[in-house]
Amino acid sequence: MELSGDDIVTQFLKDEGVEYVFGYPGGAVLHIYDALFRQDAVKHILVRHEQGATHAADGYARSTGKPGVVLVTSGPGATNAVTGIATAYLDSIPLVVLTGQVTSAFIGSDAFQEVDSVGITRPCVKHNFLVKDVKDLAITLKKAFYVATTGRPGPVVVDIPKDITDPNIKIPYEYPESIELRSYHPVVEVKSSQVEKAVDALLSAKRPMIYSGGGAVLSNSSNELRTFVRQLGYPITQTLMGLGAYPEPDPLNVGMLGMHGTYEANLAMHECDVLLAVGARFDDRVTGEIKQFCPNATVIHIDIDPSSVSKNVHVDIPIIGDVKQVLIELSNAITASKRKPDTKALKTWWKQINEWSSKDCLRYDRNSALIKPQFVLEKLYEVTGGDAFITSDVGQHQMFTAQFYKFDEPRRWINSGGLGTMGFGLPAAIGTQLGNPDATVACVTGEASIQMCIQELATAFQYSTPIKVINLNNRYMGMVRQWQEFFYESRYSHSYVEALPDFVKLAEAYGHVGMLIEKPEDVEGALKEAFAMKDRLVFMDFITDQKENVYPMIAAGKGHHEMHERELA
Amino acid sequence: MQHIISLLMENESGALSRVAGLFSARGYNIESLTVAATEDASLSRMTIVTSGSNEIIEQINKQLNKLIDVVKLVDITANGEHIERELMLIKVQADNSEKREEVKRQADIFHGRILDVTDTTYIIELTGEGSKLDAFIAAIDASDILETVRSGATGITRGETCLRL
Numbered sequence: 001m002e003l004s005g006d007d008i009v010t011q012f013l014k015d016e017g018v019e020y021v022f023g024y025p026g027g028a029v030l031h032i033y034d035a036l037f038r039q040d041a042v043k044h045i046l047v048r049h050e051q052g053a054t055h056a057a058d059g060y061a062r063s064t065g066k067p068g069v070v071l072v073t074s075g076p077g078a079t080n081a082v083t084g085i086a087t088a089y090l091d092s093i094p095l096v097v098l099t100g101q102v103t104s105a106f107i108g109s110d111a112f113q114e115v116d117s118v119g120i121t122r123p124c125v126k127h128n129f130l131v132k133d134v135k136d137l138a139i140t141l142k143k144a145f146y147v148a149t150t151g152r153p154g155p156v157v158v159d160i161p162k163d164i165t166d167p168n169i170k171i172p173y174e175y176p177e178s179i180e181l182r183s184y185h186p187v188v189e190v191k192s193s194q195v196e197k198a199v200d201a202l203l204s205a206k207r208p209m210i211y212s213g214g215g216a217v218l219s220n221s222s223n224e225l226r227t228f229v230r231q232l233g234y235p236i237t238q239t240l241m242g243l244g245a246y247p248e249p250d251p252l253n254v255g256m257l258g259m260h261g262t263y264e265a266n267l268a269m270h271e272c273d274v275l276l277a278v279g280a281r282f283d284d285r286v287t288g289e290i291k292q293f294c295p296n297a298t299v300i301h302i303d304i305d306p307s308s309v310s311k312n313v314h315v316d317i318p319i320i321g322d323v324k325q326v327l328i329e330l331s332n333a334i335t336a337s338k339r340k341p342d343t344k345a346l347k348t349w350w351k352q353i354n355e356w357s358s359k360d361c362l363r364y365d366r367n368s369a370l371i372k373p374q375f376v377l378e379k380l381y382e383v384t385g386g387d388a389f390i391t392s393d394v395g396q397h398q399m400f401t402a403q404f405y406k407f408d409e410p411r412r413w414i415n416s417g418g419l420g421t422m423g424f425g426l427p428a429a430i431g432t433q434l435g436n437p438d439a440t441v442a443c444v445t446g447e448a449s450i451q452m453c454i455q456e457l458a459t460a461f462q463y464s465t466p467i468k469v470i471n472l473n474n475r476y477m478g479m480v481r482q483w484q485e486f487f488y489e490s491r492y493s494h495s496y497v498e499a500l501p502d503f504v505k506l507a508e509a510y511g512h513v514g515m516l517i518e519k520p521e522d523v524e525g526a527l528k529e530a531f532a533m534k535d536r537l538v539f540m541d542f543i544t545d546q547k548e549n550v551y552p553m554i555a556a557g558k559g560h561h562e563m564h565e566r567e568l569a
Numbered sequence: 570m571q572h573i574i575s576l577l578m579e580n581e582s583g584a585l586s587r588v589a590g591l592f593s594a595r596g597y598n599i600e601s602l603t604v605a606a607t608e609d610a611s612l613s614r615m616t617i618v619t620s621g622s623n624e625i626i627e628q629i630n631k632q633l634n635k636l637i638d639v640v641k642l643v644d645i646t647a648n649g650e651h652i653e654r655e656l657m658l659i660k661v662q663a664d665n666s667e668k669r670e671e672v673k674r675q676a677d678i679f680h681g682r683i684l685d686v687t688d689t690t691y692i693i694e695l696t697g698e699g700s701k702l703d704a705f706i707a708a709i710d711a712s713d714i715l716e717t718v719r720s721g722a723t724g725i726t727r728g729e730t731c732l733r734l
């Protein structure tokens with residue numbers, strides 16, 4: 001088949017099985033847009049800002065496990081996409097981002113809409129490419145998908161100069177079915193000696209702890225994780241990125257750990273003698289002060305990325321490999337072993353943990369005359385029957401969602417954990433809904449975050465994505481205000497969100513349904529009403545308690561045993 | 570401790586900046602970096618001299634390995650015996666016979682070669698380990714040194730162990 005570069009792009013995407021491209025046109029990609037116009041296999045979703053395109057593709061990727069694809073123009077199109085690329089990078093999400101570039105001959109001349117996209121994105125991509133010859137186009141695209149989706153996933157940028165997609169230059173095209181790179185070997189064999197050491201440590205534990213992260217979600221290891229944890233009967237805690245891989249509620253699940261983790265999870269981390277990290281990366285929001293992290297524990301770490309091992313915390317027994325494969329081998333080795341977990345020690349350990357749990361660290365004032373954000377989330381969980389994809393933005397509402405919505409399946413909780421990108425929630429919900437057309441999708445957000453990508457309400461209208469936006473409107477950048485209350489003697493410097501729009505009218509202006517909810521007694525009814533509107537986006541503006549804080553909290557630089565707790569009358 | 574890391578990478582444009590960017594982004598020391606094509610034109614060989622604690626050196630090795638363009642890597646310092654060489658060209662003041670004598674004498678001791686002679690200057694070529702070049706600089710009166718240029722270290726392991734595909 002003879003094709004020109006522009007058609008190669010669309011034909012390749014079709015051959016690669018790409019369903020959606022999230023994009024925004026401009027000069028450098030006009031040939032590609034013309035090619036998109038000529039076909040209907042690949043559906044293009046027109047966003048309203050390139051950041052929205054990357055987040056939407058990201059939400060699609062997180063919720064489906066398939067790579068998200070983005071198409072933007074050169075210069076400002078590419079720079080607008082950078083925040084979303086970095087967001088995907090820090091959470092290891094597979095994205096392929098096609099950026100237009102000025103014509104090859106103009107590169108380096110400060111041409112109109114020229115930026116060095118490869119240079120700008122280099123520190124926040126898994127890899128990037130500049131296509132220099134149309135003959136390399138298909139193979140480069142194949143490399144991009146291969147690199148993005150294998151090993152530890154991540155975003156890959158392919159920068160395509162305009163002349164490469166010239167409709168007048170035709171070359172033979174054949175879809176490259178597979179590819180090998182001599183410098184990249186994502187499949188690693190699990191070392192059985194390491195598995196043996198790990199089993200030995202695990203079965204010798206008196207106070208074991210399993211700490212599971214985003215890697216368990218990304219590697220689709222939820223079933224293997226469940227089998228493994230239940231086989232041992234050991235307590236498990238999950239990171240913000242890991243929620244859902246192991247279900248909640250569940251007797252072995254002690255909740256999320258870290259800065260806003262539960263009392264029992266954090267104390268169990270502090271007291272454990274053997275820690276098994278499963279696809280987690282010892283992020284500072286999880287570990288707190290490194291010097292005080294799990295002071296008595298032998299640390300076992302399963303990760304596909306060797307550079308994650310012993311990066312922040314010294315690991316005694318690393319197991320490099322795909323989390324799924326390693327969990328299967330661990331389970332098999334435990335079954336085969338003559339030794340069994342130390343039931344007596346385990347009983348004492350669980351007694352201790354249950355004592356910590358009895359503190360009910362997530363309690364809040366249920367008699368408040370104001371709407372408590374936690375209450376909205378509890379009701380959201382009830383009304384959706386726990387069966388929804390929930391995206392979020394960044395702030396208190398994100399932490400409340402992680403604490404109060406009980407995720408019992410992986411890929412249901414879609415949030416920007418690593419970069420903490422405000423503006424992520426709404427476009428991510430659009431991508432999630434497109435990837436899961438029959439599912440219930442809600443975006444939990446705050447009045448500050450939602451305004452960072454509010455224009456995507458138009459995209460949601462155009463493509464009829466019936467998302468429910470749960471705006472927990474506390475008239476503050478709540479998370480910022482909380483830090484100012486705790487660490488800056490309540491000097492609320494510029495964290496008050498003034499001049500808020502009327503969100504109901506705003507939603508209506510975009511063609512959606514808006515609802516204002518001001519009283520606790522109206523919360524449940526409003527949610528039921530909204531979720532009954534199956535084909536409409538409903539923007540629910542909940543006026544919540546302005547001064548609510550997220551508890552428990554470990555201040556930056558403190559250990560897991562030094563939590564702030566809520567004091568209730 | 571100082572380490573010499575040698576690596577083979579795809580001879581692609583931008584490969585060098587991926588390595589340089591990695592060092593600056595992660596705050597690693599980089600004492601010198603040399604790069605040139607190899608007998609196989611599709612590969613470049615890079616030598617990086619860096620320093621840090623064992624943990625940092627381990628991370629540097631892992632992070633470099635993680636770069637998609639890096640085909641193979643060896644920490645020469647950690648891998649037994651090796652040869653390290655650096656080239657220096659140094660221009661010194663030699664405007665009277667006493668100085669000319671002295672510079673010539675030092676160059677001989679260090680097995681240097683005088684490449685260029687004018688009425689007032691000498692240019693000396695010297696190869697060796699970095700410490701030898703340092704020693705030569707220390708042996709010359711600082712006020713007589715007009716210019717130095719050093720290539721940065723390159724290195725190779727002894728015997729049959731090789732960094733090759």
Ligand SMILES: Cc1ncc(C[n+]2csc(CCOP(=O)(O)OP(=O)(O)O)c2C)c(N)n1
Nearest residue numbers: 395396397422446447448449476477478479
């Ligand atoms: C793009 C971006 N800018 C700034 C921040 C810092 N930040 C973190 S949380 C937050 C406040 C969020 O306020 P809101 O969306 O109202 O959520 P709330 O905490 O009130 O629930 C800010 C400004 C960020 N995470 N992302």
Ligand SMILES: [Mg+2]
Nearest residue numbers: 446447476478
């Ligand atoms: Mg707020």
